[in-house]
Amino acid sequence: MTQVEALYHLQEIDLNLLQRQKRLSEIAAALSNNQIILDTQRQVTVAENKLTPQQRKVRQLEQEIQSNTQKVQLTDEQLYSGRVRNPKELQDMQNEIKSLKKRNTELEDVLLETMMAVEEAEIELADAQKLLQTVQTSWEQDHAQLLSEQDTIKAEITGLQQKRQQALPAVTTENLKIYNTLRPRKNNQPIALLINQSCSVCRVEQDMTIIGDARKGQKLTHCSSCGRILLYRGG
Ligand SMILES: [Zn+2]
Known part of the structure; x- marks a missing residue:
């Protein structure tokens, strides 16, 4: 598993957690009313x-x-x-x-x-x-x-x-720090997918260097527009 894959996996867990925590507070409010x-x-x-x-x-x-x-x-x-x-x-x-x-x-x-x-x-x-x-x-x-x-x-x-x-x-300390810093700034979604040469969140098409780097997955590659870390998903 590459670092970006490990981060994406972590993000999926965190998004699930957030969704459930939100529902818990809704329930608490309903119960008190x-x-x-x-x-x-x-x-x-x-x-x-x-x-x-x-x-x-x-x-x-x-x-x-x-x-x-x-x-x-x-x-x-x-x-x-x-x-x-x-x-x-x-x-x-x-x-x-x-x-x-x-x-x-x-x-x-x-x-x-x-x-x-x-x-x-x-x-x-x-x-x-x-x-x-x-x-x-x-x-x-x-x-x-x-x-x-x-x-x-x-x-x-x-x-x-x-x-x-x-x-x-599975995530290095340094990358976890980057993830935690980006999370609040990227609407809890610091990792985006690179599909059909475009960022899955902001939809902006990436240049060949970024696509090549993301494809290799050896280092964290950021979207040229929204700055999210890109996980290559083909296309
Ligand atoms: Zn983007």
Whole structure:
């Protein structure tokens, strides 16, 4: 294996490593993001906050109606008991009954409206709860898939790192230094192929000297345009 072949092999391993590391950070970001669940939980809370005061209002109205009905009954009994004889007092009692009955008619209208509002709020809450369940289930499924993908990728990275260790001795210290210097400047791709007399990355055609040197492969030959090291691949 020539030096440039050894470097190209190292580059392939490094590009694979980079790709997997990128995916790992994407997974980590996805796992830490549960915004959709938080948003849906907020919708449930909003629906609950709408329902609770309406339910309380229904109870209060029912109690008031009941208490008024009892008062009417009591006053009615007193009225026909024969114990009260004063005409003014009797008139007051009749007036009170009339006023209580009128009040109850009003309250019953409000009660009906409130019960309809409760029903509406209950539907809204049930919908929000159902949505939350769906969102949670789907999030957990994705979560499980991502966790399993994360495990796979971590194992692949370990394998590639071992492969890298095995590939390193084939490269001289000096050439490894050149590779490491060029990597950040050449978009992690310091080695290009020389195919059909052209650099495979920048596509520029090379002159006969460069092609001849690359073909021999005895020293590192750089692309005349992008400066990448060329590995001769015929053509
Ligand atoms: Zn080039």
